[in-house]
Amino acid sequence: MWLLNSLLILFINVKLIHSKEVLMVIGGQFFNTTSRDHEITPSVEIVGFSRPCRSADLPVPLYGMAAFRIDNKVLACGGFSFVYRSECYEYNSVMRNWLPSRIRLPESNAFLASAEDNGQVFLAGGRNFVGNSSSDGRAPTDWKYFDTVWTVLNNRLQKIGTLPEAMSDMCLVISNFLGKKYLWVIGGSTSPQRYKATVYRTNLDAPTFTWEKILDMPESRMWHRCVSTTIAQEKGILVIGGYYNGGSSMWLPLVNRHGASLETFGLNLNQPKWEWMSSLAEAKKWGAAAGIINGVVTLAGGGDYGSDSIETLAVRDFRASSLKLIQKREFTAGVVVPSEWFPHCQ
Known part of the structure; x- marks a missing residue:
């Protein structure tokens, strides 16, 4: 077993070293033990080479933002840096630096979610603190939650719909199987420290946003990460980490290994169903960076008080x-x- 595990780790690291794709790990916060x-960090690291390397820093320290790619740029929008932010910053792969973007959010907003697929980008939800902490030391209740869904069109945000309810701290993910393209909203929060198990989706080929409720996750989560991927020849959605049970992952299979949809499978037509998958090597309750590089689901950071761990799905x-x-x-x-984009890292 030790030899098998060692070979698997070696295989994973080799795939990362020879990667044609890499994961930009942008901003965040960490606990300074001194x-x-x-402390909030502006640093950006690149995972996927022989070792992580630094890229240009964000213009400001930032965490809790949404980040996504458009063509040869990466945008980081909203988040927290001493105050809640409405600005977007963009990394230009030619100039190799970050600059303020013409795109910006209508209001200050953090812990919003984003998803992208073949250049199609969606941002949704989020929250802004608009009040003061309570006098008895409990969590503040004066939060404004957002329900807007935006896309990016002609270098500006355009509202294209609303969420089923105002929420933040959730994940967005796009599935595109068997000619059906859906935008999913999974978990999240609608009030301070009250996280949800709800799952919604809308057909992106329909003329308007119409949300349908899907079977709840087995437990509630916030600050988790979601990817649409293939596992053991099944296609579906993987939910990773998050608060509270950040050491686990859940799997929603949508298409079986024979290429048949699971959505009407079974006598009771009650598929798909969520199932527990595997534990993480390190619990990642606090918003890890996640992405699929060269077909490998990769996570970075997100452990308690900030972590430096990297792990991959085998x-x-x-x-x-x-x-x-x-x-x-x-x-x-x-x-x-x-x-x-990062020749200095190779």
């Missing part, structure tokens, strides 16, 4: 990589981009 404070098991981030971080963002 000052005993949480069939149905998460394996810790021997590689580590340079900077520990939580509430970070991950975007998959071509490795050629």
Whole structure:
């Protein structure tokens, strides 16, 4: 068993080293053991080479933002940096630096979600703190939650619909199987420290957003990450980490290994169903960076108080990589981009 595990880790690391795609790990916060404070970082690291390397820093320290790719740029929008932010910053792969973008959110907003598929980008939800902490020391209740869904069109945000309810801290993911393209909203929060198990989706080929409720997850989550992927020849959606049970992952199979839809399978027509998958090598409750690089689901950071761990999915098991981030971080963002954007890392 030891030899098998060693070979799997070696195989994973080799795939990362020879990657044509890489994961940008953007911003975040960490606990400084010297000052005993949480510190926000502007640092950006690239995972997918022989070891993580630094890219240009964000213009400001930032966490809790949404990040996504458009053509040869990566945008980071919203988030928290001493105050809640409405600005977007964009990384230009030609100039290799970050600059303020003409795109910006209508209001200050953090812990919103984003998803992209073949250049189609969606942002949704989020929250802004608009009040003061209660006098008895409990969590603040004066939060404004958003229900808007935006896309990016002609270098500006355009509202294209609303969520089933105002929420933040959820994940968005796009599935595209058997000619059916859906936008999913999974988990999240609608009030302070009250996280949800609800799952909704809307058909992106329909003329308007019409949400349908899908079977709830087995437990409630916030700050988790979602990817649409293939596992053991099944196609579906993988939910990874998050608060509270950040050491686990869940799997929603949508298409079986024979290429047949699971949505009307069974005597009771009650598929698809969520199932527990595998544990993570390290619990990632706090917003890890996630992406699929060269077909491998890859996670970075997101552990308690910020972590530097990297792990990858090997069939149905998460394996810790021997590689580590340079900077520990939580509430970070991950975007998959071509490795050629970072020739200094090779």
